Amino acid sequence: MNWASASDFFAMGGYAFYVWGSFVVTAACIAGEILFLRARRGEALRTVRAEKVRHEAAA
Amino acid sequence: MTNSVTHWFRYASPQSFYPLAGRMIPLFAALAAILASAGLWIAFFVAPTDAQQGESYRIIFVHVPASWMSMFLYVVMAGWAGLGLAFNTRLSAMMAHAIAPTGAMFAFLSLWTGALWGRPTWGTYWVWDARLTSELVLFFLYLGYMALHAAIDEPRRGDRASAVLALVGVINVPIIYFSVQWWNTLHQGASVSITRAPSMATTMLMGMLVMALAFWMYSIAAALARVRAIMLEREAHMQWTHQLTETAR
Numbered sequence: 001m002n003w004a005s006a007s008d009f010f011a012m013g014g015y016a017f018y019v020w021g022s023f024v025v026t027a028a029c030i031a032g033e034i035l036f037l038r039a040r041r042g043e044a045l046r047t048v049r050a051e052k053v054r055h056e057a058a059a
Numbered sequence: 060m061t062n063s064v065t066h067w068f069r070y071a072s073p074q075s076f077y078p079l080a081g082r083m084i085p086l087f088a089a090l091a092a093i094l095a096s097a098g099l100w101i102a103f104f105v106a107p108t109d110a111q112q113g114e115s116y117r118i119i120f121v122h123v124p125a126s127w128m129s130m131f132l133y134v135v136m137a138g139w140a141g142l143g144l145a146f147n148t149r150l151s152a153m154m155a156h157a158i159a160p161t162g163a164m165f166a167f168l169s170l171w172t173g174a175l176w177g178r179p180t181w182g183t184y185w186v187w188d189a190r191l192t193s194e195l196v197l198f199f200l201y202l203g204y205m206a207l208h209a210a211i212d213e214p215r216r217g218d219r220a221s222a223v224l225a226l227v228g229v230i231n232v233p234i235i236y237f238s239v240q241w242w243n244t245l246h247q248g249a250s251v252s253i254t255r256a257p258s259m260a261t262t263m264l265m266g267m268l269v270m271a272l273a274f275w276m277y278s279i280a281a282a283l284a285r286v287r288a289i290m291l292e293r294e295a296h297m298q299w300t301h302q303l304t305e306t307a308r
Contacts, residue, residue, distance in 0.1 A: 002107065012117070013115075015179055018115055018175040019114060019117050019175075022118045022121050022122065025171055033164060034281075037281065037285055040288040041284070041288045044288045044291035047291065048291050048306045051295040
């Protein structure tokens with residue numbers, strides 16, 4: 001085990017800003033992309049439903 | 060032979076690929092989550108402190124996998140774009156567009172984590188050396204690819220124009236990869252090589268490879284989720300999208 005305590009772990013040997021700055025931004029980017037993908041799918045499904053209504057009205 | 064070829068082409072239509080992709084997403088997402096958990100465990104609790112860089116070297120566990128994915132995804136994206144250009148299949152161009160934002164994200168993360176690693180090790184966030192500059196060009200190529208496609212109203216024309224850009228940009232990938240050999244750069248050489256023994260501890264290498272696999276699985280899941288949305292957007296006028304259970308009212 002590398003760490004004596006939780007605060008030792010978060011301190012990252014004095015490099016907390018650089019190490020956590022890398023890992024947290026990476027996690028945030030991935031979480032953000034997942035949210036964007038969810039929203040895009042919802043929007044796409046709404047487009048299809050609207051198109052379907054138009055199509056049925058025309059038929 | 061004939062049978063396997065027709066079988067393959069069956070999935071080349073959005074209509075048949077859409078449900079298949081939907082079934083594959085949870086599988087790749089689960090693999091990504093498991094591998095990322097294992098990779099992070101190795102990165103923080105198994106891999107020892109580096110003798111020279113202390114704890115700052117742990118950035119390697121996101122930096123190197125993100126950089127690999129940014130280059131790999133570009134080649135895959137250009138490959139799909141090229142297929143679309145050659146065979147004019149609907150799915151190929153959609154796959155290329157589905158990969159671009161994820162590739163751009165990894166290129167950004169490569170630059171971001173690289174800057175945060177460069178500051179404590181080199182004393183600077185940024186330097187205009189060959190490796191960093193060519194990775195920045197890769198990031199701009201992804202943005203240019205997406206912007207060019209978005210700027211052309213007719214999607215099929217946009218597909219062709221952006222495919223040419225993607226293919227021309229492939230030249231940048233070997234430039235990034237070999238930049239540390241071709242030019243005198245501040246960036247260190249390749250961490251992993253197939254021709255010589257790795258220059259790092261086995262646990263460090265393991266953590267890096269597991270994280271790279273996690274990013275790879277995540278990229279597949281994200282690209283499949285995006286290609287499904289693109290299929291719905293571009294084929295909203297077609298019968299098959301109207302028949303899906305998720306578009307039922």
